[in-house]
Amino acid sequence: MAALSEFRVLRPASAVDAVRLRGEHPASRFIAGGTDLVPNLRRGLVSTDIVIDLGNVGEMREVQRSGDTLRLGAGVTLATLAADPTVRASLPALAQAALCVAGPTHRTAATLGGNLCLETRCQYFNQSESWRQGNNYCMKLAGDTCRVAPKSSRCYAAFSGDVAPALLALGAEVELLGPQGIRRLPLAELYVDDGMRWLALGADELLFAVTVPLVAGRVSGYEKLRMRGAIDFPLAGVAAALTRDGEAIGELRIACTGVSSRPEFVGGLDALAGQPLDAAAFATIERQIKRTIQPMETTTVSVPYRRRATPVLAKRLVGRLWDEAKRR
Amino acid sequence: MKTLLTLSVNGRPREDAVAGNALLIDYLRDTLGLTGTKQGCDGGECGACTVLVDGEPRLACCTLAHSVAERSIETIEGLSHEGNLSRLQRAFHEHLGSQCGFCTPGMVMAAEALLRRNPQPSRDEIREALAGNLCRCTGYVKIIESVEAAACGSEVPA
Numbered sequence: 001m002a003a004l005s006e007f008r009v010l011r012p013a014s015a016v017d018a019v020r021l022r023g024e025h026p027a028s029r030f031i032a033g034g035t036d037l038v039p040n041l042r043r044g045l046v047s048t049d050i051v052i053d054l055g056n057v058g059e060m061r062e063v064q065r066s067g068d069t070l071r072l073g074a075g076v077t078l079a080t081l082a083a084d085p086t087v088r089a090s091l092p093a094l095a096q097a098a099l100c101v102a103g104p105t106h107r108t109a110a111t112l113g114g115n116l117c118l119e120t121r122c123q124y125f126n127q128s129e130s131w132r133q134g135n136n137y138c139m140k141l142a143g144d145t146c147r148v149a150p151k152s153s154r155c156y157a158a159f160s161g162d163v164a165p166a167l168l169a170l171g172a173e174v175e176l177l178g179p180q181g182i183r184r185l186p187l188a189e190l191y192v193d194d195g196m197r198w199l200a201l202g203a204d205e206l207l208f209a210v211t212v213p214l215v216a217g218r219v220s221g222y223e224k225l226r227m228r229g230a231i232d233f234p235l236a237g238v239a240a241a242l243t244r245d246g247e248a249i250g251e252l253r254i255a256c257t258g259v260s261s262r263p264e265f266v267g268g269l270d271a272l273a274g275q276p277l278d279a280a281a282f283a284t285i286e287r288q289i290k291r292t293i294q295p296m297e298t299t300t301v302s303v304p305y306r307r308r309a310t311p312v313l314a315k316r317l318v319g320r321l322w323d324e325a326k327r328r
Numbered sequence: 329m330k331t332l333l334t335l336s337v338n339g340r341p342r343e344d345a346v347a348g349n350a351l352l353i354d355y356l357r358d359t360l361g362l363t364g365t366k367q368g369c370d371g372g373e374c375g376a377c378t379v380l381v382d383g384e385p386r387l388a389c390c391t392l393a394h395s396v397a398e399r400s401i402e403t404i405e406g407l408s409h410e411g412n413l414s415r416l417q418r419a420f421h422e423h424l425g426s427q428c429g430f431c432t433p434g435m436v437m438a439a440e441a442l443l444r445r446n447p448q449p450s451r452d453e454i455r456e457a458l459a460g461n462l463c464r465c466t467g468y469v470k471i472i473e474s475v476e477a478a479a480c481g482s483e484v485p486a
Contacts, residue, residue: 004349009394038390039371055395103460105375108384230459
């Protein structure tokens with residue numbers, strides 16, 4: 001892999017200082033664990049003159065529970081998240097998703113915020129410079145055509161973070177810190193369906209924290225399809241959160257990853273509330289997921305397979321959670 | 329531009345002038361000459377460069393040297409004591425956990441972190457802890473047996 005280009009590292013001690021430095025240096029990049037950014041810098045997929053290291057910002061590594069809300073600093077590592085007792089007991093989808101990311105040596109460094117802001121991925125983009133040059137580049141970097149959809153005017157690189165769908169299913173909000181202070185928005189509004197500009201994050205904003213409601217009686221989980229049991233990014237990932245009223249569905253929330261340029265919350269499931277989890281309900285789940293997702297040739301694994309496998313993952317997961325909710 | 333980096337490597341405090349864009353693996357191998365840490369895939373996919381940062385396994389090829397300032401780094405060179413292999417290193421030697429040897433420093437460091445956290449891991453826990461480390465010789469069975477041997481403390485001749 002190529003050597004890193006020349007850049008300076010700034011190490012602010014507070015989030016406010018980090019945002020100020022970002023405003024002063026528009027071409028800079030934030031770095032936390034570095035497990036996504038460093039390989040991308042080395043492949044020449046991203047470039048920067050100044051790296052703002054968030055490693056000294058202790059306030060971003062805090063986990064706080066207040067009442068029925070858990071607040072997670074964006075700098076909490078995925079290993080910490082997966083081992084946190086409150087997360088494991090009340091937000092299992094989040095613990096399972098964090099544990100599914102890459103391998104254990106990545107998760108000790110990789111952070112919640114980094115996984116939520118993960119660079120979108122594509123088999124035509126995540127390659128060496130010589131490979132991309134031989135293919136005359138692509139729209140996401142140095143080219144003008146999307147290789148997976150050549151007639152399209154947009155890029156279809158896939159969002160491949162595991163944690164985002166879990167947090168969408170759990171109804172999380174994000175706190176963004178900018179020069180004017182903090183603004184909060186639902187996690188779904190952080191994302192845009194575009195492989196090149198997938199984050200609605202201002203140029204001088206920092207993803208500071210995530211808040212997740214703790215809902216009594218809710219069960220949740222995450223299922224991931226990948227080539228190997230570790231290291232790999234998802235070919236498809238599904239998170240679900242469910243409550244049960246006796247033999248009827250109370251609430252069902254599903255979100256997917258790896259099958260679109262943003263993590264997708266699956267709409268149209270509200271009508272299932274009050275209904276039994278029967279064949280008709282499973283058919284509705286399958287139909288709504290297929291309406292929502294748009295897998296493209298961003299991986300070497302075929303599009304029809306990922307399109308068929310995603311609702312299968314969801315139905316298995318919902319069936320498992322349904323039984324789990326009954327035992328409660 | 330080089331700036332001063334202060335940290336501890338294998339228990340020894342250090343101060344070195346290091347470029348902002350230097351990776352931890354380059355600092356260890358090129359500046360300090362600690363070539364036991366291997367450069368494998370060079371993109372965070374194989375685990376050959378695993379070192380310990382404050383006791384936690386980290387990938388030196390994905391870590392900027394300056395991001396571990398003031399931290400304590402341990403490499404494979406720090407495990408032996410006065411020329412004697414550590415218990416884990418001896419177990420890898422006696423149980424044939426090393427074939428070509430290229431993945432071995434990373435495997436040993438990842439396993440070392442596991443055994444400090446969990447001195448009696450199950451076979452599944454060992455497999456999970458080493459899930460980010462690839463062996464191109466595919467000698468996984470012997471590697472796991474080596475970690476098990478070190479964990480259960482079976483007497484291995486020095």
